[in-house]
Amino acid sequence: xxxxAILQRLKPYVPGRRIPGWIKLSxxxxxxxxxxxxxxxVASVATDVHRYPDGSVHDLRQELAQRWKxxxxxxxxxxxxDEILVMIAGAVVEPGxxxxxxxxxxxxxxFASRIFGGEVRTxxxxxxxxxxxSVSAQMDDRTRIVFLCSPxxxxxxxxxxxxxxxFLENVPAHVLVVIDEAYGEYVxxxxxxxxxxxxxxxxxxxxxxxFSKIYGLAALRVGYGIAQxxxxxxxxxxxxxxxxxxxxxxxxxxxxxxxxxxxxxxxNNRREKARLYRYLTDAGIDSYPTQANFxxxxxxxxxxxxxxxxxxxxxxxxxxxxxxGSFGMPEYLRISIGLPHEMDAxxxxxxxxxxxxxxxx
Numbered sequence: 001x002x003x004x005a006i007l008q009r010l011k012p013y014v015p016g017r018r019i020p021g022w023i024k025l026s027x028x029x030x031x032x033x034x035x036x037x038x039x040x041x042v043a044s045v046a047t048d049v050h051r052y053p054d055g056s057v058h059d060l061r062q063e064l065a066q067r068w069k070x071x072x073x074x075x076x077x078x079x080x081x082d083e084i085l086v087m088i089a090g091a092v093v094e095p096g097x098x099x100x101x102x103x104x105x106x107x108x109x110x111f112a113s114r115i116f117g118g119e120v121r122t123x124x125x126x127x128x129x130x131x132x133x134s135v136s137a138q139m140d141d142r143t144r145i146v147f148l149c150s151p152x153x154x155x156x157x158x159x160x161x162x163x164x165x166x167f168l169e170n171v172p173a174h175v176l177v178v179i180d181e182a183y184g185e186y187v188x189x190x191x192x193x194x195x196x197x198x199x200x201x202x203x204x205x206x207x208x209x210x211f212s213k214i215y216g217l218a219a220l221r222v223g224y225g226i227a228q229x230x231x232x233x234x235x236x237x238x239x240x241x242x243x244x245x246x247x248x249x250x251x252x253x254x255x256x257x258x259x260x261x262x263x264x265x266x267x268n269n270r271r272e273k274a275r276l277y278r279y280l281t282d283a284g285i286d287s288y289p290t291q292a293n294f295x296x297x298x299x300x301x302x303x304x305x306x307x308x309x310x311x312x313x314x315x316x317x318x319x320x321x322x323x324x325g326s327f328g329m330p331e332y333l334r335i336s337i338g339l340p341h342e343m344d345a346x347x348x349x350x351x352x353x354x355x356x357x358x359x360x361x
Contacts, residue, residue: 023345025336026320028153028183028294030216032268032339034251035261038217041254042247053246060249063256064224068196073229076236079243081182081210081223085112085147087238088178088206088225092144093118100138101147102130104155104327106180109147118144128288128296129157132167145176150193151183154327154334156290161193168202176231178206182223183292185214185262186269192291196226203228213293214265215255220248269293272337279347283354293337296324300331307333313353319346 057077065072078084085108093099095117101109103122110120121143123134130148139146150159159179171177179195195207206227212218222244225235255261276295280287287297300306311323311333322334335346 022318022320023338023342024320025338025342025346026322026334027218028213028292028334028336029218030214030265030293031337031342032216032261032265034216035255035258037254037258037261038215038251041250045246045250048246051246053242053244053249055242057244057249060222060224060244060253060256063253064226067256068226070196070199070226071229074199074226074232075224076227076232076239077222077224077244077249078239079223080212080221081180081208081225082108082112083221083240083243084208084223084225084235085109085178085180086115087235088145088176089113089116089118090238091234092176097142097144098140099145099147100135100143102135102149102152104128104152104324104329105130105147105149106153107326109149109178109180113145125152125155125157127157128152128155130159132159132163136167136170139171139175141172143172143175145178146171147178147180149180149182151181151187151290151292153182153292154294154322154324154329154332155288155296156183156292156294157288158187158189158192158291160191162191164193164195165198168198168205171202171204173204176204176206177202178208180208182208182210182213184209186266186293187291188270189291199226199228203231206231211252211255214262215252216261216265217248217251217255220245220251222248222252268339269337272340272343275343276335276337276346279350283350295335295337296329296332297335298331299333307331310353314346314349317345317349317352319349 061072061075064075089112093113093116098119098121099113100121102125104125113120121138123138129152199205206225208225211222280297285297287295299310324332
């Protein structure tokens, strides 16, 4: 496939709106900000910015390996998980092969695959989570990657442990299965798979996580993958030199150690998510059950103009949420969980625009 044809198929990622002074509930960031320990670590290495970073990301890989009880040659760190997605696609995708993912999920799986000329096939997601039978039905002998997201962005649904184990047992060895767990730290269901243990049994499994969400380091771009050493070695050949900066490495190390900050973040998320669910239920607005730090809510029956009008009305009140037309879900908004006062402002704004809104939350 010619380069021009590939470029014509690519759709640039559209980030959530960021406007000074607005309440931003559009990008699933941690409203508590970064760990105080991470900020201290940033200050401690700031005088070293004239030096190149540790190109091997040695200390962070060692700490991640210890955290997940794997060897350090099973860990790769990237400039956000997005970079690792491109490494994965670059390792196995070429014109004439395909990848499989969900019809309503993170767009970067398709983007990374199309860079290298791959066909993208999408499986149905009837309940806001991946239907692994539908995924299997899309696969053939030209499939090279299956991209799964659990909890799924933008719906928040997860893949159960038993379902995932059964799926992996039947995936051909030539197909890489990539499980993106960007929101994994927020999960509180008992049925969430131990994907690191599964990596030990499946050479074709890659598990991704990030420091952008619960650790509050979205601006520093640190993601990581765990897979068997031969997979990590192959991906490492596509890694850019010095791909993770000194400040980012130091902040991620410190954030990983700050377990109290993670507990505080989980507590805020649990409390404010429950309030949001109550508000939406009282307002008669359907939403998906979520294990993440956002709620995907259906607005097409809530007011004239549906989700688009709701998003515009909230913007008029300086509140940004994420319309989901780009995810193939134009009836829905994705609302990130914020701080209590931010959520109060959201409810006040919704009270003003919904025909029959509940009295507060």
